[in-house]
Amino acid sequence: MPIATPEVYAQMLDRAKAGGFAYPAINVTSSQTLNAALRGFAEAESDGIVQVSTGGAEFLSGASVKDMVIGATALAEYARVVAAKYPVTIALHTDHCPKDKLDGFMRPLVDISLERVSKGQDPLFQSHMWDGSAVPLEENLEIAKELLDKCRRANIVMEMEIGVVGGEEDGVVGEINEKLYTTAEDALATAEAVGIGEQGRYLLAATFGNVHGVYKPGHVKLRPPVLKEIQDAVGAKYGKDKPFDLVFHGGSGSALEEIHEAISYGVIKMNIDTDTQYAYTRPIAAHMFTNYDGVLKVDGDVGNKKVYDPRSYGKTAEASMAARITQACQDLKSAGTKIA
Numbered sequence: 001m002p003i004a005t006p007e008v009y010a011q012m013l014d015r016a017k018a019g020g021f022a023y024p025a026i027n028v029t030s031s032q033t034l035n036a037a038l039r040g041f042a043e044a045e046s047d048g049i050v051q052v053s054t055g056g057a058e059f060l061s062g063a064s065v066k067d068m069v070i071g072a073t074a075l076a077e078y079a080r081v082v083a084a085k086y087p088v089t090i091a092l093h094t095d096h097c098p099k100d101k102l103d104g105f106m107r108p109l110v111d112i113s114l115e116r117v118s119k120g121q122d123p124l125f126q127s128h129m130w131d132g133s134a135v136p137l138e139e140n141l142e143i144a145k146e147l148l149d150k151c152r153r154a155n156i157v158m159e160m161e162i163g164v165v166g167g168e169e170d171g172v173v174g175e176i177n178e179k180l181y182t183t184a185e186d187a188l189a190t191a192e193a194v195g196i197g198e199q200g201r202y203l204l205a206a207t208f209g210n211v212h213g214v215y216k217p218g219h220v221k222l223r224p225p226v227l228k229e230i231q232d233a234v235g236a237k238y239g240k241d242k243p244f245d246l247v248f249h250g251g252s253g254s255a256l257e258e259i260h261e262a263i264s265y266g267v268i269k270m271n272i273d274t275d276t277q278y279a280y281t282r283p284i285a286a287h288m289f290t291n292y293d294g295v296l297k298v299d300g301d302v303g304n305k306k307v308y309d310p311r312s313y314g315k316t317a318e319a320s321m322a323a324r325i326t327q328a329c330q331d332l333k334s335a336g337t338k339i340a
Helices: 006-019 031-044 054-060 068-085 099-118 137-153 184-194 225-238 256-264 274-290 310-331
Strands: 023-027 048-052 090-094 127-130 157-162 167-169 172-174 202-206 245-248 267-272
Touching: 006 157, 006 267, 023 031, 023 274, 023 310, 031 048, 031 068, 031 090, 031 274, 031 310, 048 054, 048 068, 054 068, 054 099, 068 090, 068 099, 090 099, 099 127, 099 137, 127 137, 127 202, 137 157, 137 184, 137 202, 157 184, 184 202, 184 225, 202 225, 245 256, 256 267, 267 274, 267 310, 274 310
Parallel strands: 023 048, 023 267, 048 090, 090 127, 127 157, 157 202, 202 245, 245 267
Antiparallel strands: 167 172
């Protein structure tokens, strides 16, 4: 299947909300982690979302180039070719973009899509995330309104965040405090500023104790009912059930019952990065320790080309990451729901 068109992406999101499931959104940093994501979705018979962060995009451009737009563009173009060989539909998304990186990441990418759309083509990415969690809510919503209008014209869905996800991702640190919990007042202000779809479709990353990374049990206090509170508050004012399309950030290590409760309140996308990073790296570590005398030229020996060939451990890494993604699809109830 090809990469989702704007119309098919909208259909994917609608089906998730109506069907009570969420799509795993998998962060990738290379062609091989992209292939692992495609394989995992295909094996689960689930459509899905592949996303790249600012740091991931920079890495994709080459360690000596460090151009986020080049890296993201290269990933999107490569994905269009290889995804066509998989029997699932994939949407492309860019992850957290804070204010100081808008002009070097999200805005140029939206401009590329605007140009593509003007020529009758599909946008480069199906959605982009504006992360205004580090600025005051009023400023966050002001920028969101400007970006949403631009995304709408490019046939792109925008994702935005209100509240703060704790922990660290790509150098952005969120403190673990009361801002981890979005309030009904925040949600009402959001609906007033950017509407509930009539000004352009957007996904809302509302926080309910989310923290990036992995922590010991008891460190993170998720409160999924926060999502119900904001849906009810805004829904009551606008006469619409579950008005927001919600996103679950910082979900690594979450209990399955918490995930399912969040989905029941309108979560249709869950970001997964830390768990898949480990799933990818773990078999590589095992390979290196098991074959240390083959991957190293110990005591001046020649080593063993079969075990230091990157393909030898890359294949096991891809398979392990794909298996973790298949598990995520099962956990989020998207397994077996593919459109095709």
